[in-house]
Amino acid sequence: MLKIHYGFDKFRPGQEEAIDAILDGKDVLVVMPTGGGKSLIYQLPALVLDGVAIVVSPLIALMKDQVDSLNRIGIPATFINSSITPDEAKERMGLVKKEFYKILYIAPERFYNDEFVAALAEVNVKLFAVDEAHCISQWGHDFRPSYLYLSKAIELCGRPPIAALTATATPEVKEDIVKQLAMTNLMKVIIGFARPNLQFGVVRGNDAQKLQMIVDTVSGLSDKCGIIYSGTRAKAEEITDRLLVAGMQAVFYHAGMDPESRSWTQENFLQGKIRVIVATNAFGLGIDKKDVRFVIHHDMPGTIEAYYQEAGRAGRDGQPSLCLLFFAPKDRFLREFFIKGDNPAPETVIEVYENLKNYETERIFTTYAEIIEGLSDKVPDMAVGTCLKILEKEGYISRSSEKTSSAYLRFINNHQITLDFVSKKAKKQVEILNKLQTRFARELFEGWEFDLEEVAGILEVEREALVRSINAWKKAELVEYNPPKRGTEIRMLKRVSREDIKIDFSALREKASRAYKKLDEMEGYVYFFGCRPQYIMNYFGEDDVKPCGQCDNCLSGNKGLRIKKEEGQEITNSAGYKKRFYSKKQKETDFDEIKIEKKTLSTKLTQLETLELFTKGKNIEEIARTRELVVGTVVEHLRFLVEKGLIKNIDKLVDKKKQEKIMAAIKRVGAEKLTPIKEVLGEEISFDEIKLVRATIKR
Numbered sequence: 001m002l003k004i005h006y007g008f009d010k011f012r013p014g015q016e017e018a019i020d021a022i023l024d025g026k027d028v029l030v031v032m033p034t035g036g037g038k039s040l041i042y043q044l045p046a047l048v049l050d051g052v053a054i055v056v057s058p059l060i061a062l063m064k065d066q067v068d069s070l071n072r073i074g075i076p077a078t079f080i081n082s083s084i085t086p087d088e089a090k091e092r093m094g095l096v097k098k099e100f101y102k103i104l105y106i107a108p109e110r111f112y113n114d115e116f117v118a119a120l121a122e123v124n125v126k127l128f129a130v131d132e133a134h135c136i137s138q139w140g141h142d143f144r145p146s147y148l149y150l151s152k153a154i155e156l157c158g159r160p161p162i163a164a165l166t167a168t169a170t171p172e173v174k175e176d177i178v179k180q181l182a183m184t185n186l187m188k189v190i191i192g193f194a195r196p197n198l199q200f201g202v203v204r205g206n207d208a209q210k211l212q213m214i215v216d217t218v219s220g221l222s223d224k225c226g227i228i229y230s231g232t233r234a235k236a237e238e239i240t241d242r243l244l245v246a247g248m249q250a251v252f253y254h255a256g257m258d259p260e261s262r263s264w265t266q267e268n269f270l271q272g273k274i275r276v277i278v279a280t281n282a283f284g285l286g287i288d289k290k291d292v293r294f295v296i297h298h299d300m301p302g303t304i305e306a307y308y309q310e311a312g313r314a315g316r317d318g319q320p321s322l323c324l325l326f327f328a329p330k331d332r333f334l335r336e337f338f339i340k341g342d343n344p345a346p347e348t349v350i351e352v353y354e355n356l357k358n359y360e361t362e363r364i365f366t367t368y369a370e371i372i373e374g375l376s377d378k379v380p381d382m383a384v385g386t387c388l389k390i391l392e393k394e395g396y397i398s399r400s401s402e403k404t405s406s407a408y409l410r411f412i413n414n415h416q417i418t419l420d421f422v423s424k425k426a427k428k429q430v431e432i433l434n435k436l437q438t439r440f441a442r443e444l445f446e447g448w449e450f451d452l453e454e455v456a457g458i459l460e461v462e463r464e465a466l467v468r469s470i471n472a473w474k475k476a477e478l479v480e481y482n483p484p485k486r487g488t489e490i491r492m493l494k495r496v497s498r499e500d501i502k503i504d505f506s507a508l509r510e511k512a513s514r515a516y517k518k519l520d521e522m523e524g525y526v527y528f529f530g531c532r533p534q535y536i537m538n539y540f541g542e543d544d545v546k547p548c549g550q551c552d553n554c555l556s557g558n559k560g561l562r563i564k565k566e567e568g569q570e571i572t573n574s575a576g577y578k579k580r581f582y583s584k585k586q587k588e589t590d591f592d593e594i595k596i597e598k599k600t601l602s603t604k605l606t607q608l609e610t611l612e613l614f615t616k617g618k619n620i621e622e623i624a625r626t627r628e629l630v631v632g633t634v635v636e637h638l639r640f641l642v643e644k645g646l647i648k649n650i651d652k653l654v655d656k657k658k659q660e661k662i663m664a665a666i667k668r669v670g671a672e673k674l675t676p677i678k679e680v681l682g683e684e685i686s687f688d689e690i691k692l693v694r695a696t697i698k699r
């Protein structure tokens with residue numbers, strides 16, 4: 001069967017065990033790296049079992065391709081998602097019932113649809129496969145509330161065997177998948193994550209250095225294609241500009257682009273027409289390009305899972321590829337900003353709900369900006385999104401996907417007066433005004449809600465021209481106009497008083513603290529001095545991994561965090577590592593990079609040694625004496641550690657009363673310069689103390 005349909009002679013590691021278990025009626029949890037052949041694990045049993053396999057996948061954009069390629073090799077499969085009409089969905093469901101199709105791909109949101117759920121009850125489901133199963137876990141990096149409905153959906157299907165598949169899972173996420181899906185009689189198939197062809201490295205630098213290093217690295221890899229990840233959209237565009245100026249071909253990609261540009265970029269990258277993509281983490285899910293030779297991170301990601309997933313897009317063909325992470329201590333702030341947006345305060349969640357209750361209708365159309373306006377504290381957009389997500393998950397509201405509301409237009413004066421106002425020279429405006437008058441005179445006089453796109457089509461003018469004209473009239477106070485807005489339609493499901501709101505905030509607090517823990521572990525990777533793949537594998541629960549021999553630390557001879565200078569061990573730079581990767585194209589610029597790295601490594605070590613002594617309870621003078629450093633240097637280390645958040649509490653360093661005084665002074669004169677602060681405070685407080693307190697607000 002494997003040969004007939006797929007043309008393979010042999011199974012890849014793990015596939016056969018998993019398939020046998022499914023055919024035995026067991027539940028299976030499959031953890032396999034991307035490209036390991038996960039989909040075969042549910043596709044083959046689906047062919048053999050008499051009945052239908054349901055495959056839940058969040059990757060709507062990929063469903064059509066998956067189904068097409070199955071059909072090409074003679075496997076009857078179909079999909080139902082938001083890209084097809086309700087009639088088509090109905091028709092396909094009918095054919096699924098008749099078992100005309102053996103595999104049905106659906107998006108998890110489909111289970112919100114009552115009609116679909118009712119139809120499902122009549123389908124003979126013999127296997128329920130959950131792809132990207134880590135999305136069910138709140139402790140994962142890609143949680144999707146719709147996945148929580150799956151255990152109910154499985155019951156509805158008559159509780160067939162479950163196959164849960166994922167490419168990333170820490171021990172706790174694995175546990176969570178099993179628990180949430182209520183898997184029993186379980187077989188776990190876990191294939192190692194190590195990717196021996198990937199060469200890992202970390203380089204520290206400030207923003208300017210990072211940009212330069214990216215330009216140098218990319219130009220050193222002249223004809224190879226790769227992905228550069230950046231923490232923000234603005235940065236992605238900036239990096240792209242720099243690469244273009246330096247004469248390299250690069251294109252950016254982020255969620256703020258319109259869908260056509262995004263798929264154009266994606267397509268051209270897949271076909272090898274674009275060499276370098278600079279993207280936010282919106283790029284890559286489901287992208288399967290084999291010959292990506294490098295993945296560079298401009299900023300530190302928030303979790304090891306995210307990092308390994310993104311870096312793992314390099315070298316899918318097994319050929320040597322480079323995974324380079326640039327970082328600056330302040331990268332942590334960006335991540336903390338995201339964590340805060342992802343974990344709003346309980347009061348904010350309640351306040352958002354209370355404000356929604358003020359609307360009298362059950363269906364509310366609103367924008368994040370409007371919701372923020374109603375809050376007592378300013379919060380970022382992202383936090384509003386999270387509040388709504390929480391309220392939805394807890395059953396207080398439901399949301400439909402984002403929508404654009406109608407525009408509203410009303411003419412204040414009669415047609416002739418308006419026409420007289422509009423300059424005769426503005427021919428286009430006159431044309432549009434007359435066309436509007438001919439078609440929609442009554443509506444325009446009474447006030448009219450309409451769709452810009454549609455009306456532009458009817459009038460046979462460009463949408464932009466229509467909008468420009470209306471805006472000009474609005475400016476001249478000839479019309480009343482509200483442009484369409486993008487927003488969310490919310491449905492109130494429950495109206496309860498404030499005291500009766502039952503949301504498990506302790507779970508939310510735990511989620512936040514886990515996010516910080518994951519961030520710490522990511523940061524641990526950056527500051528780690530042992531073998532990098534080993535660190536990552538340990539994180540994923542694999543303990544018996546040998547040093548890779550090719551990451552920056554392996555090549556520089558570092559054997560672990562506890563290297564001491566006294567042991568006479570020289571910390572070398574990563575020249576060997578660089579040389580190896582650049583061996584074919586050694587450029588002069590590479591030597592600059594090596595210098596930067598050398599400095600980086602020694603700085604990293606010295607500050608961590610200070611941290612170790614500090615956590616042992618030593619004070620500044622004692623640390624200076626032990627380390628044979630001047631006090632000023634130790635203070636600099638501590639300032640750095642405080643700024644980075646590695647030292648949270650500075651009470652042992654600066655007396656509490658003094659801290660308060662310094663903060664008050666900063667409030668008065670600002671934190672930019674030390675001298676004005678010192679002038680306010682006088683002799684009693686030292687520059688060092690000011691520096692340390694100031695560091696707490698910088699973190």
Ligand SMILES: [Zn+2]
Nearest residue numbers: 531548551554
């Ligand atoms: Zn290594």
